Amino acid sequence: MNVAIAGAGIGGLTAAIALAQRGFAVNVFEQAQVLEEVGAGIQLSPNAMKVLDALGVGDRLVEAASLPEALEMRLGVSGRRIFSIPMGERALDRYGARYAHLHRADLISVLRAAAFDAGARLTLGARVIEALDEGGQVRIGLSNGGVERFDLLVGADGLHSKVREKVIAHDSARFTGCVAWRMVVPAEGLGGLFDPAKATVWVGPGKHAVTYPLRGGKQVNFVGVTEADDHRTESWSEAGDVAQVAKDFEGWAEPVVRTIAAGASCHRWALFDRAPLAHWSRGRVTLLGDACHPMPPFQAQGAAMAIEDAWALADCLDARRGDHVGALGAYETRRKGRTRKVMRSARANRGIFHRRRALGQLATYGPMWLADRMAPFIVHGRQDWLYGHDEAAVKV
Numbered sequence: 001m002n003v004a005i006a007g008a009g010i011g012g013l014t015a016a017i018a019l020a021q022r023g024f025a026v027n028v029f030e031q032a033q034v035l036e037e038v039g040a041g042i043q044l045s046p047n048a049m050k051v052l053d054a055l056g057v058g059d060r061l062v063e064a065a066s067l068p069e070a071l072e073m074r075l076g077v078s079g080r081r082i083f084s085i086p087m088g089e090r091a092l093d094r095y096g097a098r099y100a101h102l103h104r105a106d107l108i109s110v111l112r113a114a115a116f117d118a119g120a121r122l123t124l125g126a127r128v129i130e131a132l133d134e135g136g137q138v139r140i141g142l143s144n145g146g147v148e149r150f151d152l153l154v155g156a157d158g159l160h161s162k163v164r165e166k167v168i169a170h171d172s173a174r175f176t177g178c179v180a181w182r183m184v185v186p187a188e189g190l191g192g193l194f195d196p197a198k199a200t201v202w203v204g205p206g207k208h209a210v211t212y213p214l215r216g217g218k219q220v221n222f223v224g225v226t227e228a229d230d231h232r233t234e235s236w237s238e239a240g241d242v243a244q245v246a247k248d249f250e251g252w253a254e255p256v257v258r259t260i261a262a263g264a265s266c267h268r269w270a271l272f273d274r275a276p277l278a279h280w281s282r283g284r285v286t287l288l289g290d291a292c293h294p295m296p297p298f299q300a301q302g303a304a305m306a307i308e309d310a311w312a313l314a315d316c317l318d319a320r321r322g323d324h325v326g327a328l329g330a331y332e333t334r335r336k337g338r339t340r341k342v343m344r345s346a347r348a349n350r351g352i353f354h355r356r357r358a359l360g361q362l363a364t365y366g367p368m369w370l371a372d373r374m375a376p377f378i379v380h381g382r383q384d385w386l387y388g389h390d391e392a393a394v395k396v
Ligand SMILES: Cc1cc2nc3c(=O)[nH]c(=O)nc-3n(C[C@H](O)[C@H](O)[C@H](O)COP(=O)(O)OP(=O)(O)OC[C@H]3O[C@@H](n4cnc5c(N)ncnc54)[C@H](O)[C@@H]3O)c2cc1C
Pocket: 006, 007, 008, 009, 010, 011, 012, 029, 030, 031, 032, 041, 042, 043, 044, 126, 127, 128, 129, 156, 157, 158, 159, 160, 161, 162, 163, 180, 182, 223, 269, 288, 289, 290, 291, 297, 300, 301, 302, 303, 304, 305, 306
C-alpha cells in the first residue's frame, strides 16, 4: 500500500516511521522548504516515550534530552510549592518509560533520521493544496504543481489542516482566549535558580508559566500563558516582545522573573482548538494529531497524542491489510475516547491554573498541598491514566 502523509511535524514523522517499519511505501509532503522547528522545548511524557521506545528511537532521544526528577506545581507569586510528582527512575517504575524534555529541533532531527532509516521519502516545499478520494485512489495536488495518486492519505498537517478542510470537515479553529509566550534562555547566568532536575508549572490569576531545563540543563524553556480578549493578528504565531512578557509576569517569583529577563527574543502564539470531529476519516483519507484533535497545551499532551495516533494508525492498517475502511474505522474507535478525555483534561487545567479569587485558590490548591504532605499517593496517582497508557501494547 502506498501512503501519502501531509505534514512532517511530530505526528507526520512518527507515522512515517511506524508505517515504513511495517513495510508500507511512505511519501511525506511538507510545505516548509527546510525542516526546522520553532525554538522551543517540548515535554514528552512516558505515554509518548513508550511509543517512541517501541519504534526504536527512545534511546537516541534520551541522549539529547533532560530527564526531570520531579514535576512540581508552585504558586506563581510566592513561589510556594503546592505539590511535586516524582519522575526520573520512579517514572520508569511507575509508568514503564521515562519523562523527557527535548528541544523541538532535536526531536524533529531524530524523527527525521529514523523515518529515512525506515525507508520513508520526504518532499520539502510541497504543500498539499488539493485532496480528492477518487474511489480506487486518492489524488493530491501540491503547491509545486505536482499531482500524485496514493492508496491512502494521512492529514498530519496541523491545526490549520488543508486535508481536514478539503475532505473531512468545513469547521473553523476557535481562539481559546489564551496566548502563549515561548522562549529558550541560557541557564548560565540564572545563578543556580533552576534545579535542573525539576519541571515547574507556576500558577496565578488569569495566567500561568511553565519552566523546565533543556539539553542537559544548559538551557531553560519558558512558556507563559496569559488570557487575552483578542489575538491581534490572523497569524497564530508572531515575534513577541520580551518587555511585554516581563510586564505580564511582573511581581512573580524570582525564577520566573529572572528567566524572562534572560530572554533575548520570544514568540507569541495565539492558542486555538477545535470542536471534536464526528468522523476522523472519509474513504481513503484520515487525520491524526493536531489536524484531527487540536487541544490547548495545558496538559502538555498535543504531541503525545499525535505520537500515540501514529502508532495506532500503523497498527490498524497493518492488521487489516486490503481493508482500509475497516482499518480506519478501527483506528478511530481506538483513539477517539482517549483523545477526547485528554482534551477535556487540558481544558480543565486552564481553570485550575488560573484561579482568580483567593477563596477559589484556597479551595483548589489547599487540598493538593495537604495531599502532597499527608497522602502523596493521591497526588502521584492522578496522572496514572494518562502516563501509564501504552498504545504500543494495545491488542489490535
Ligand atoms: C506553547 C505550546 C506548548 C506545547 N507543549 C507541548 C508539550 O510540552 N508536550 C506535548 O505533547 N505537546 C505540546 N504542545 C502541542 C504540540 O506542539 C502539538 O500538539 C504538536 O506539535 C502537533 O503535532 P502535529 O504533527 O499534529 O502538527 P504540527 O506540529 O503542527 O505539524 C504539522 C506539519 O505540517 C506542515 N503542514 C501544514 N500544512 C501543510 C500542508 N497543507 N501540506 C504539507 N505540509 C503542511 C507544517 O509545516 C508542519 O510541519 C504545545 C503546544 C504549544 C502551542
